[in-house]
Amino acid sequence: MSKQIRVALDAMGGDHAPEETVKGAVLAVAENQNVIVYLFGKEDALQAELDKYKDADRSRLIVKACSEVVAMAEKPIVAIRAKKDSSLVKALEFVRDGEADAFVSAGSTGAVLVGGQTIIGKIPGIKRAPLAPLIPTKRGVSLLIDCGANVDPKPEYLLSFAQMGTVYMERVLGKKHPKVAIVNIGAEEEKGNALVKETMPLLKAEKGLNFVGSIEARDIPEGKVDVILTDAFTGNVILKLYEGLATSLIGIVKKGLLSTIRSKIGAALALPALKKSLSDFDAAKYGGAPLLGLKGLVVKTHGSSKSVEVKNSILQCETFGREDVNGAIREKLGK
């Protein structure tokens, strides 16, 4: 592929900005010749960071100066209205105006969600835009949808998320007839909260879906389904617990390996192979989560993202762009 992909990076967003965002951009540009990154943020700070990388191809790392930053704790709607010259708002406008193909941010999830929907806008006919990260499983990855946008969704929203998730898995991961399941607390028909019970008949009735019924949280890491459907509250709990438990268990494994002299010797021999296995279960390598159903490509990466996650999120935009996920969603669900 020789088509260039232009990414507008909110270089001030995230816990480790601008050091790690700039480094991520430098790494992405070095890894893929087709990538151009526009870095939005405070000019002095960004230039100083860029100057650390003598070999970087500065022709594809373009600083776009803006004076404000949306902080993590700010109310999203208020911040977006008030901070017209923030890196987040300016970068989103750049995509809206067709000057970049994709937006990437490690900043406030709320601000990205609100900004994406109000500045770039939803595809006509799409009522809500879900945030849909890939999560690692024993068999590869599954799409967890929704993880951020709709904490108290209507059943019809979940139906459209199932459809968007299906398009995503077909296009981006090349899955044929991706299996869709809804997160539930048991496999029996009568189980579930009100939302699940109301959504179930809609999913069953929709012919275009390969809907396989309920999935219990216990079975999510098994990777038996491709699209895991849920409200954003539960989705966020699943995503965060995935991270927290993986970190804790890896810590416990390390502690166990270093607890006796005998096991320390064992650890020295076993650790390289073990690290390789565990890295397959590291959510960071899958980059950011797209906000689906928008007129442009918006990718949110974790607030605590380091350069590797930022780089992966930028590189991911090429796949998203090439496969034109939002175009396919517009074709299938737009009006």
Next chain:
Amino acid sequence: MSKQIRVALDAMGGDHAPEETVKGAVLAVAENQNVIVYLFGKEDALQAELDKYKDADRSRLIVKACSEVVAMAEKPIVAIRAKKDSSLVKALEFVRDGEADAFVSAGSTGAVLVGGQTIIGKIPGIKRAPLAPLIPTKRGVSLLIDCGANVDPKPEYLLSFAQMGTVYMERVLGKKHPKVAIVNIGAEEEKGNALVKETMPLLKAEKGLNFVGSIEARDIPEGKVDVILTDAFTGNVILKLYEGLATSLIGIVKKGLLSTIRSKIGAALALPALKKSLSDFDAAKYGGAPLLGLKGLVVKTHGSSKSVEVKNSILQCETFGREDVNGAIREKLGK
């Protein structure tokens, strides 16, 4: 303690009944001289299982014959009304009538919840009875409340669960001023779904609680709070994902350890120490979950429980009984 504890065991409940339930009862009786187990179920089957254990003290393993079994997939209310001679109904009635101190089952969660509330009954003044398991954390255990009883609770129910959970952690685990947090998708004030937003002011206003605010799912395994408050849908997702991820990650660790010759040698040296560390994170050793706020003690253990979990659930009844959790709840919250 020389006081006897009489446990009515639904010996037909669970995926591995009656083999593992009977074995669990035999192990419990052998481990603690104060425990008497009444095994409810099909007489022939139970006697045949008991006959496998020649050394068992049969004077404290008493079979109570009944002809029916409540299956996992049955509708709870229907099954409890129809199957008057089931092991589940008969064992609950035994507790209601004061002939046993506690009820233990690995059977259908729904049937235990409905049966516990309708046959044994709630303490007057308690509107809903939550299911509250202990979950392992880096620092010990936390109480996850609610995990089964109320998938769409009212804010006032969650407030009373926070109070019951506080009593539990004070009495059973000896924690002073246990910290209570509500599961949420961010620490900021405006985050959360409708339920969390409505419950938050009630929790803040309640003087008797050591309420510390929101907890993100990522931080649950850290063990920074004692009582983790949530609706039963989210609670069930957390509990099941805990199990599923722990199992998957341990599998990945094993695979990693056995993937090269070098790491195999390392594994042989490291495995004993590693197993010891990982066993601390094994939910099974914490036994079953009590259904709080009832007139009697009802403990639900996992449907897939083996003899160890059944044994631990039976032994746990002694602590619950000794500390009189439900008595303390009645005193604090009953009318």
